[in-house]
Amino acid sequence: xxxxxxGAKPPERVVILGAKGFVAGASAARxxxxxxxxxxxxxxxxxxxxxxxxxxxxxQLRPADALLFVSxxxxxxxxxxxxxxxxxxxxxxxxxxxxxxxxLVYISSDAVYGEGETLVRETSPTMPTSLHGxxxxxxxxxxxxxxxLPLAILRPSLLYGAADPHNGYGPNQFRRLAAEGKPxxxxxxxxxxxxxxxxxxxxxxxxxxxVQRSTGVLNIATGxxxxxxxxxxxxxxxxEIVGTPRRNPISHRHFDIxxxxxxxxxxxxxxxxxxxxxxxxx
Amino acid sequence: xxxxxxxxxxxxxxxxxSGVAAAARxxxxxxxxxxxxxxxHLDRGDLPIVEPDLDxxxxxxxxxxxxxxxxxxxxxxxxxxxxxxxxxxxxxxxDLAPVRALIAEIGPHLAPHAxxxxxxxxPPGFTRSLPFDADxxxxxxxxxxxxRAVERALKPERIxxxxxxxxxxxxxxxxxxxxxxxxxxxPMRYESAELCKISINLCLVASVSVANTLADLxxxxxxxxxxxxxxxxxxxxxxxxxxLKPGLGISGGNLERDLVSVCRMAxxxxxxxxVVRGFIADSAYRKNWLLRAVHEALPQxxxxxxxxxxxxxxxxxxxxxNSPSLALIGALGEIAVAAYDPVVRLTDRPSAGFVQVVxxxxxxxxxxxxxxxxxxxxxxxxxxxxxxxxxRGRTIIDPYAMxxxxxxxxxxxxxxxxxxPSAVRTEHP
Numbered sequence: 001x002x003x004x005x006x007g008a009k010p011p012e013r014v015v016i017l018g019a020k021g022f023v024a025g026a027s028a029a030r031x032x033x034x035x036x037x038x039x040x041x042x043x044x045x046x047x048x049x050x051x052x053x054x055x056x057x058x059x060q061l062r063p064a065d066a067l068l069f070v071s072x073x074x075x076x077x078x079x080x081x082x083x084x085x086x087x088x089x090x091x092x093x094x095x096x097x098x099x100x101x102x103x104l105v106y107i108s109s110d111a112v113y114g115e116g117e118t119l120v121r122e123t124s125p126t127m128p129t130s131l132h133g134x135x136x137x138x139x140x141x142x143x144x145x146x147x148x149l150p151l152a153i154l155r156p157s158l159l160y161g162a163a164d165p166h167n168g169y170g171p172n173q174f175r176r177l178a179a180e181g182k183p184x185x186x187x188x189x190x191x192x193x194x195x196x197x198x199x200x201x202x203x204x205x206x207x208x209x210x211v212q213r214s215t216g217v218l219n220i221a222t223g224x225x226x227x228x229x230x231x232x233x234x235x236x237x238x239x240e241i242v243g244t245p246r247r248n249p250i251s252h253r254h255f256d257i258x259x260x261x262x263x264x265x266x267x268x269x270x271x272x273x274x275x276x277x278x279x280x281x282x
Numbered sequence: 283x284x285x286x287x288x289x290x291x292x293x294x295x296x297x298x299x300s301g302v303a304a305a306a307r308x309x310x311x312x313x314x315x316x317x318x319x320x321x322x323h324l325d326r327g328d329l330p331i332v333e334p335d336l337d338x339x340x341x342x343x344x345x346x347x348x349x350x351x352x353x354x355x356x357x358x359x360x361x362x363x364x365x366x367x368x369x370x371x372x373x374x375x376x377d378l379a380p381v382r383a384l385i386a387e388i389g390p391h392l393a394p395h396a397x398x399x400x401x402x403x404x405p406p407g408f409t410r411s412l413p414f415d416a417d418x419x420x421x422x423x424x425x426x427x428x429x430r431a432v433e434r435a436l437k438p439e440r441i442x443x444x445x446x447x448x449x450x451x452x453x454x455x456x457x458x459x460x461x462x463x464x465x466x467x468x469p470m471r472y473e474s475a476e477l478c479k480i481s482i483n484l485c486l487v488a489s490v491s492v493a494n495t496l497a498d499l500x501x502x503x504x505x506x507x508x509x510x511x512x513x514x515x516x517x518x519x520x521x522x523x524x525x526l527k528p529g530l531g532i533s534g535g536n537l538e539r540d541l542v543s544v545c546r547m548a549x550x551x552x553x554x555x556x557v558v559r560g561f562i563a564d565s566a567y568r569k570n571w572l573l574r575a576v577h578e579a580l581p582q583x584x585x586x587x588x589x590x591x592x593x594x595x596x597x598x599x600x601x602x603x604n605s606p607s608l609a610l611i612g613a614l615g616e617i618a619v620a621a622y623d624p625v626v627r628l629t630d631r632p633s634a635g636f637v638q639v640v641x642x643x644x645x646x647x648x649x650x651x652x653x654x655x656x657x658x659x660x661x662x663x664x665x666x667x668x669x670x671x672x673x674r675g676r677t678i679i680d681p682y683a684m685x686x687x688x689x690x691x692x693x694x695x696x697x698x699x700x701x702x703p704s705a706v707r708t709e710h711p
C-alpha cells in the first residue's frame with residue numbers, strides 16, 4: 001500500500017505544519033536527531049485559517065522541501081470545527097499549487113475507518129462514523145485530488161507517550177492516575193480492544209516515509225490489540241481498577257499490519273509492555 | 283472401429299500431461315506446438331515440467347507419442363484438443379490472445395471431419411464465440427492440479443463435456459476416446475460446462491477459505507484444527523475429501539483466475555459476488571501469514587538469518603505462481619535468506635538478502651529460523667537433533683505441519699504452525 005521512491009535521499013528540509021503537537025514534536029525530534037533540517041511552523045507562525053494563509057505558506061516553501069502536514073483542530077467534534085479544519089487543508093493545497101514541494105506527508109487517523117471494521121488494513125473502506133473521521137477523509141481527498149504531488153497518508157491508531165497533551169481514556173490517562181495513586185475507572189469492564197502505538201514509533205515511521213519519499217497509504221499500528229483493562233493492569237502500579245455499568249455496546253479494533261511489514265522489513269513496533277512503564281507517566 | 287488419433291495443440295503443462303495420459307490409455311497422440319525448440323526437447327524426451335510419474339509414463343508410451351512444430355501435421359488427427367494453458371497476470375486476469383492465435387493457426391490444417399475440443403481455461407461464452415463449425419466444436423473441463431496432473435489426467439473422477447446443444451449424443455470418435463478413461467461422462471451445453479469448471483473451483487476455494495478462517499481462530503482460541511477437521515470429514519454434507527487443510531491462501535493461478543472471472547461476470551450481469559471478493563481478500567491475507575509469523579517470532583529480524591525450505595507454490599511442482607514463499611522473501615529486503623527447493627531454480631533474486639542453495643542442510647545452517655514454506659515430502663525427514671546441530675536459533679515456522687511440532691517443542695524449539703497455538707513466548711521487543 002506504500003511505495004518507496006527508488007534511490008531517494010533524505011529531504012533537504014522538512015517543513016512541519018503543527019509544530020507544537022504531539023506527533024509533530026516527536027517527528028521534529030526524530031528528524032533533528034538524523035540531521036535533517038526542519039522548519040516547524042506552529043499556529044503562532046502561521047495560522048492556516050487566517051486570510052492569506054495560503055500565500056504565507058507558499059512563501060515559505062522550496063521545491064526540494066518535504067511538507068509534513070500534521071496540524072489540525074482536534075478532536076473535531078462540531079460542524080464549525082470541521083469547516084475550519086477543511087479550510088486549513090484548503091490553504092495548504094492552495095499553497096502547494098503555487099509552490100509545489102518534492103513530497104507531501106499527511107498525518108490522518110484511523111478514525112477514517114468505520115466502527116464496524118474490526119480487522120483494519122489500508123484497503124478497508126473509509127466510512128467514518130464521527131466528524132473527526134469525516135474531517136480526515138475529506139482532507140485526504142482534498143490533498144489527493146487537489147494536489148498532484150507525491151503524497152503519503154499515514155493513519156495512526158491510538159497514540160501514547162509522556163508528552164501527550166491530551167488526557168483521553170487510555171494508557172496516558174491510566175498511567176497518570178496510577179502515578180497519583182488514584183483509581184483507574186474503566187468504561188464497563190474495559191473490554192474493548194484497541195491498538196496503542198508509542199509516539200516514538202510514529203515518529204520513526206514518519207521519518208522513514210520522509211527519507212524514502214514513500215507514497216500511498218499506511219496505517220500506523222502495532223498489529224496487537226489489548227483491552228483497556230489489560231492496559232490498565234499494565235499501568236496500575238498500586239492503583240485500584242474500577243469498572244462501571246456499561247452504556248455502549250463493546251466494539252473492538254484490530255489491525256492487519258502486513259503492509260507495514262512489507263514496507264519496512266527491519267522495523268519493529270515496541271510492545272506496550274515495553275513502551276508504557278517509563279514513557280507515559282507524564 | 284479403429285481408434286481415433288488424438289492431437290494436442292499447445293504443449294504447456296496441460297497439453298503435455300493430457301497427451302501422455304491419452305497415450306497411456308492406448309491412443310496414438312500427436313503433440314503440436316509452434317516453438318521448434320520445445321518440440322526438439324520433447325523429441326529427445328527432455329520434459330520441461332515436473333510432475334510425479336510423468337517421466338516414467340512418457341518413456342513407457344513413447345512409441346505412441348509424436349511431436350511437430352508444423353500445424354499441418356495435425357491433419358491426421360480425428361480429435362484435436364486445444365490444450366494451451368491460458369496465462370494470467372498478477373491480478374488473475376486471463377490473456378486469451380495466445381489461445382485465439384493458436385486456434386487461428388491450426389484451424390485451416392484440421393481434417394474436414396476432425397473435432398476441435400477446447401481443453402484450456404476459458405471463460406463462459408468463449409467456446410460459442412469461436413468462428414468454428416459448431417457441430418465439430420466441443421469444450422472439455424480440465425481438472426489439472428499441479429503436482430497431481432498426470433494422475434488427474436489418467437484417472438479423472440468424471441469427464442464434463444460442453445456441446446453446442448443439450449441432449450444430443452457426443453460424436454462417436456469422442457465417445458470412444460473418452461470411454462477409455464472409465465469414468466462417468468457428463469455432456470451439457472457449452473456454457474454449462476464452462477461454468478461447471480468454475481463452480482468446482484469456487485466450491486474448493488470456499489472450503490479452503492472456511493478452513494483457513496477457522497484454523498486461524500483455533501490458533502487464537504487454543505483449539506487445534508487438526509482435531510476438528512476429521513470430524514467434519516465424517517459429515518456426509520462435507521465429505522472425506524473436502525479441502526479442509528489450512529494453507530497460505532490461493533496460489534497457482536487457476537483458482538485465482540476463476541475467482542476473478544466470477545467477479546467480472548457478476549459485474550457485467552448484475553449479480554452479487556461479495557462472497558467471492560471476500561475469498562480474494564481472505565487469500566491475500568493468508569498469503570502473508572509467513573511474514574507475520576516471522577515478524578512475531580523474530581522481532582529483531584534485521585540481524586536474523588532465515589532458512590527457507592521451498593519456493594514452489596506447492597509440492598511436486600516447479601510453479602511459483604503466487605507462491606507464499608516468494609511473497610515472504612520479497613518482503614524481507616536485506617534480511618539474510620538462504621532458500622532451498624528441490625526443483626525450483628530462480629534466475630532473479632526476489633530480495634537483496636536472498637541466496638539460493640542446492641542443499642537442504644545448507645539452507646538451515648546457522649539459521650535463526652527455518653521456515654517450511656512448501657510442503658515437499660523430503661522436508662518431513664527433518665528432526666530436532668538434526669536442526670539443533672545445524673541452526674543458530676531455535677525457531678521453526680511450519681505452516682503445513684510437516685514436522686512433529688510436539689517433538690520440536692520438547693527439544694526447546696519455538697514451533698509455529700497453522701491451526702493450533704504455539705507455546706507462549708513472553709519476550710517483547
